[in-house]
Amino acid sequence: MKANQRYVLAEEAVRIVRSGDRVFIHGSAATPAQLVKAMQNRYRELGNVELVSITTLGDVDFDSPEYRKSFFYNSLFVSAVTRKVANSDSGDYIPIFLSEIPRLFKENRLPLDVAMIQVSPPDVHGYCSLGTSVDIAVAAVNAAKHVIAMVNPQMPRTHGDGFIHSDKIDTMVWEDSRLPEVDYSSKNGDVVRQIGLHIASLIEDGATLQLGIGSIPDQVLKNLNGHRNLGLHTEMFSDGIIPLIETGIINNSCKKLDRGRSVTSFMVGTRKLYDFVDDNPQIRVKDIAYVNDTGIIRQNPKVMAINSAIEIDLTGQVCADSIGTFQYSGIGGQMDFIRGASLSEGGKAIIALPSVTSKGISRIVPYLKDGAGVVTTRGHVHWVVTEYGVVDLFGKNLKQRAKALIGIAHPDHREGLEKAFHVRFGGDSVGFASPGKIQ
Known part of the structure; x- marks a missing residue:
């Protein structure tokens, strides 16, 4: 002072x-x-x-x-x-x-x-x-x-x-006052649980995790109890991380940078989380310019970047920050980690989203809404996960990725998406991916 x-x-x-x-x-x-x-x-x-x-x-x-x-x-x-x-x-x-x-x-x-x-x-x-x-x-x-x-x-x-x-x-x-608390675990329904299972199946032992905010990342963490030697390098984390650190599932032993330490830039959760990180030398809370630096991220092995989307079009363009022209959130660190994970040895960049909105509207769409922002380009997107399955768009042409995405869309919307496919690309429906098939 x-x-x-x-x-x-x-x-x-x-x-x-x-x-x-x-x-x-x-x-x-x-x-x-x-x-x-x-x-x-x-x-x-x-x-x-x-x-x-x-x-x-x-x-x-x-x-x-x-x-x-x-x-x-x-x-x-x-x-x-x-x-x-x-x-x-x-x-x-x-x-x-x-x-x-x-x-x-x-x-x-x-x-x-x-x-x-x-x-x-x-x-x-x-x-x-x-x-x-x-x-x-x-x-x-x-x-x-x-x-x-x-x-x-x-x-x-x-x-x-x-x-x-x-x-x-x-x-x-x-000012002696309570910090704001958020509990993501109470929001997990059947759709989120299924998405969490799909993503967990992609994560290998020794992987380095990056998780965004919300119920899907929390659900992924609940499905990792059988994994070993995981690492953490993420822009944020919440309460779901705690049991994995306490049981040694996350021990950061395979990371090349900050080995033995979990790295984050901010945290949001309950008082349990805030008490857990208090004076805890296992946790490093660092400048975002370091945590989200693509050149830093890619140096760790098998980086699993798990991020969300508002909608994705049939070519793979991801809108994650707006609903049409209405600014809903922001770019944030999605592209930092999508690119860093893609360049990491054995890494996977994952976009995870429910197949429909709460009103039943498809999140996989022929075209993004007018005015929607493209956060992750179709050149950067690799893995996409809904409750109906997992597809890898890396190396696929426009027609192949459209067919793959239709295969993990909600069944109620696949016919409409197939019609949109024919209008754009021509051809018949032979070769459309089946639900849940990993491409």
Whole structure:
């Protein structure tokens, strides 16, 4: 802590924010909600304040009408909390690979006036930890002109790149409050369970895992109890990882980089997860520029990158961030890991999705919706998994991959997809893949 520095109230800390400033907000379970609210309470006296962040969680609201003239939310990844504002006149979205976001701060493409973060209390040497979310936050702290830290004793102290000496913090606010919690395991139905089984069958002993967010990755983990010597190098993880580390199934013994250590960049889960990673030397929480670097990812063996999609067309183009022109999420780290896994020796890049939406609409489509964003190109996509099977599109021509994808579409939609195939490519239906056949 700087000489004579003291803890102040959130209302005092955010007085540094001025009209026209760009403010970074720490994301995920580390979202400093109390600081955000204190800043928003000044909306009558502020104007044109730009807020930048990735996923935010917790009791925060960026969409209230009274905030819209004062704050502009420039999202680096859209989440449920920011979806409305990002699609409004008071917000927008920056398409970017997660691995490259730190460059925006370091190269002053997005100069930061203020960074609002949440950290663990200083240790005896004066170091705080960014805890559950190192990702882009360490770059933001290093680039910002002024750093405000919400110091929370419930924030775990994690090992890796997230240590920040209190001398780098300009203003500190003490706040003892629970971190946001998310439990993905309760959402697993029959479709998700079947997808999880399919993916688990592709994972070999000694593989290095990367898992995205949600119920499908959680279900995959539940099916790995018979595996051995797995590694973990992933941009995020949740509670499902814990039993595999505790039983030694994930021991990182086969990794070439960070051997013996599980590597991540942020974590979202329950209090059990936050307690598990607290001061745990087995876990390294590192800068996203390292974790999601394709050149780093590819060096580990048999990288299994498991990511999701909103829809995929018959040629293999993957839309994972928008529903037509509506910005639903973001590019995130999907392409970082899809490419890294594809280049890894024995690696598999997997796109996993239920065959239909909750309304029964096919996710495998003849053409992506008008305005939809292509996150993973058809040149990058390899493995695709639905509850009806697994196909490998690598090396297949347009007709072959269309037939393969129709074979794992929902049965109610295969006839319509076959008709779309004939309109586009001609020919008859001979050779369409059967359900569940591995291509």
